[in-house]
Amino acid sequence: MQLIVNILVLAAIYALISCGYVLVYRVSRVLNLAHGELMMLGGYMLIVTAATISSNPIAAIAGALVLSLMVGGLVYVFLMRKMTGEMVLAAVLATVALGILLRGLVILFWSAQIQYPAQTLALSNPTLNLPGGASISFYSAMLIVATVVVYSTLFAFLRFGSWGIRMRAAGQSPLLAAQRGINLHGVYALAWGLSTLTGSLAGILIALDSGLSQTIVMIGLKAFPAALVGGLDSLVGALAGSLIVAAAEVLMIHYVDPLLADVVPFLVLIGMLVVRPWGLFGTREALDRV
């Protein structure tokens, strides 16, 4: 039972992060390799808002989320916008550079020490006992709740929202979208903003659950195989991929060796790439652009 809970929590973390990869890739065909760092930045945003805006946890978290939405939009406007029309590879490399820059800045401002924003906000993290003898920490449970909320909102937005439909349209044919009056820069900025927002939400909850330091970038990196296994341009895929990767990882830790934890997602990824390179739910066409 505890095993299932562990799988679900880890899957929720990966899913919450990987939908950011999917959003940006689907709309602009760019792999955002700085997503892990942007997620981490979300955690540090919480430290900032807790210190400046309010020590009320809800206000601080909301402030951090708004900030990260803006950070995502600004990343597009000031960095990725210049890359439109260039090779996709150039854009991907720009995100790598951004990631390194962000890591450096975080060390510069907050040092490499582990921080506990939950303490700053005077929040406790009670353990909830579940039927069947399993237990889950409060913020892990919140991670699952957040994943459910974020995914249902995204599904509804992309399916029924007029700007959601426009985001999908821009991802399929940017030229036609522009000719139909859709401002591509606006749509791309929105995708970057939403992607950073959801990533930050994951970063914030992880930081509240188990503390915040540079190492959580690794979690962002492991969510990348989850998105790829699912097929990179599909939200359903990201959900399924996260579940598969999380299950493989947790089972491996439990039955084989905890030291393998960081390797497993990439093993799953390699296995998937051999059998079905376009992922579980991805479109085949996307393959040659990766």
Place this chain on the structure above:
Amino acid sequence: MNSDTMLTVDKLEVVYKRAITAVQGISLSVARGQIVAVIGTNGAGKSTTLRAISGFIGIDDARVTDGSVTFKGQRIDNRPPHTIARLGIALVPEREKVFPNLSIAENLAAPVAARASRSERRRREELVYHFFPRLAELRARIGGLLSGGERQMLAIGSALVCHPELLLIDELSLGLAPVVVEGLMERLVQIRRELDITILLVEQSASVALAISDYGYVLENGRVVLDGDAARLKDHPEIKEFYLGQARAGDRRSYAEIKQYRRSRRWYG
């Protein structure tokens, strides 16, 4: 024609990839309420002219390097496509004309209709189903699964949702059966009449285009070589021979004469 001119293209020059000149010095004008045809063979610069009017995006790597495009008295050359679309010019492109993974209903929901109110927009969507009842039957089908004719209907429909004053259509007849083309052309005439929309058609098939147009331009090698009322162009001996293939047997000129003709025709422009 001056007071009523909706679109003026003046000495347009377009360069691709900073090196290839696709159009050199094309001038044409479109009066309000007219259907104007631009005909010519492959590589004549027809599509480039339309794309220049509707705007290039970054990946096109193309620019208007000389001349101007004026729409209702406002310069629009080298503006981004979404701005031009919002001013009231909608293009039905030759390729990539529908969003392949969106349903018909979503294809019609995606365009931004900057010039229309919310209710006007909803009326427009219904109007598209009125013009093309076939689309109403297939509402939930995705664009990629439509036949060529249905795809063309959807492309025209999604352009109409943008509430355009000027509709640009690139190669309406391309790859479609003559009977389908005929139906679409009739629909265009109806759309012009009911919605008071001006239409600029680009066609390889001169007979199809001239049948419904008021005025025509003939393009060759990036220049206008001939223009005039559509009725007169249809009867023009050279158009008959080279675009309509209607020269009487035995009357056909030899290749050497054709080359001579091509050279002499430069002077028309």
